[in-house]
Amino acid sequence: MSRISTTTDGASCAPSRAARELDLKRGEFDLAVNLGLIRTVPDEGGPGRRVARAEIDRLRAEEGSSDDLRRRVATVGTHEGAELMGVAPTRFTALARFGLLVPVRFYLNRYRTVVWLYLAEELGRFAAEAGNAQLLTGRRTPPEMREAQKAGTDRRPRNWRGRHIGFLTRQAGDDPWARAAAVASLLDPADVAEVVPDPGERARLDRYRPRLPSHGAPGSPAAELAAALMTASEPDEVAWFRADLAHTLETARERPAAPSPAARHTPAPLPRPASAVTRRAPGSHAPSRGATHPGPSLPTRPGSRSESRTGSNTGARPGGLLSRLRRRGRR
Numbered sequence: 001m002s003r004i005s006t007t008t009d010g011a012s013c014a015p016s017r018a019a020r021e022l023d024l025k026r027g028e029f030d031l032a033v034n035l036g037l038i039r040t041v042p043d044e045g046g047p048g049r050r051v052a053r054a055e056i057d058r059l060r061a062e063e064g065s066s067d068d069l070r071r072r073v074a075t076v077g078t079h080e081g082a083e084l085m086g087v088a089p090t091r092f093t094a095l096a097r098f099g100l101l102v103p104v105r106f107y108l109n110r111y112r113t114v115v116w117l118y119l120a121e122e123l124g125r126f127a128a129e130a131g132n133a134q135l136l137t138g139r140r141t142p143p144e145m146r147e148a149q150k151a152g153t154d155r156r157p158r159n160w161r162g163r164h165i166g167f168l169t170r171q172a173g174d175d176p177w178a179r180a181a182a183v184a185s186l187l188d189p190a191d192v193a194e195v196v197p198d199p200g201e202r203a204r205l206d207r208y209r210p211r212l213p214s215h216g217a218p219g220s221p222a223a224e225l226a227a228a229l230m231t232a233s234e235p236d237e238v239a240w241f242r243a244d245l246a247h248t249l250e251t252a253r254e255r256p257a258a259p260s261p262a263a264r265h266t267p268a269p270l271p272r273p274a275s276a277v278t279r280r281a282p283g284s285h286a287p288s289r290g291a292t293h294p295g296p297s298l299p300t301r302p303g304s305r306s307e308s309r310t311g312s313n314t315g316a317r318p319g320g321l322l323s324r325l326r327r328r329g330r331r
Helices: 015-021 026-034 053-061 065-073 078-085 089-098 120-128 130-137 143-151 156-172 176-184 189-195 199-208 221-229 235-254 261-265 321-330
Strands: 049-052 105-108 114-119
Touching: 015 026, 015 049, 015 053, 026 065, 026 156, 049 053, 053 065, 078 089, 078 114, 078 120, 089 143, 105 156, 105 221, 114 120, 120 130, 156 176, 156 235, 176 199, 176 235, 189 199, 189 235
Parallel strands: none
Antiparallel strands: 105 114
């Protein structure tokens, strides 16, 4: 690992500088931050985050820390993931569409096809669990998976959103306005307007709104497709997000926050462009207060143990569908 001095540039540094000092590519660094492997602090001089010098020193003091971080954030696509788990790509895709393998990232290739990426470390753990052997090596696909395939079920977009909201709320910390803005960023603007009718409050949410991954030039077909994937679409999922936004806003109103750094540097909030399609089903209603985030609907999947502490997958119920599949495989 290179040893760049960290003693003369103040108490913190920008993410790009921190990535260089930790010998990480920027994408590796960003994913490590999302996963909570690298802690960041608010940028007092503007929007965004910074990395404390003490955090860089802590990581660099650990032997082989850069190699370990790179291993923990390594991602693979379908073919590499299937090879890693010792299954055919078709079986890997079936497991992912069914919701048992949770993507951590996605991108659009030159044909505007969505390419999902998974943490290699998580796939290895999933394959190593004895209870998953039947799902990986069984000659016959479990009936529940066959029915889902016939119905065209694909839980990958929803699982990505359930995971990403955990990333965003972790970065928001204890600031209720930042947490509300994180939730609002994954809702259609029409839903946000219904939950937050006050234009002033919506403007504040816009100032706190986190940056979502960009895909293509604004307004391009690729950008519109990505925006659709990053927006809650299923009625029950939308209801969860709406309820959480409403509840978080109640907390925010009780503890007004100081103007955000973005507000000090931006004369007026930029309007959020409406997505191409409004995805909330007519007549869907938010559940009662106290609802948690609409994480992936299936248990015992990669990342569930660690992320349940961050709120990204709290919608999962233990002992559900996967348990039934395992019992069926032992018969």
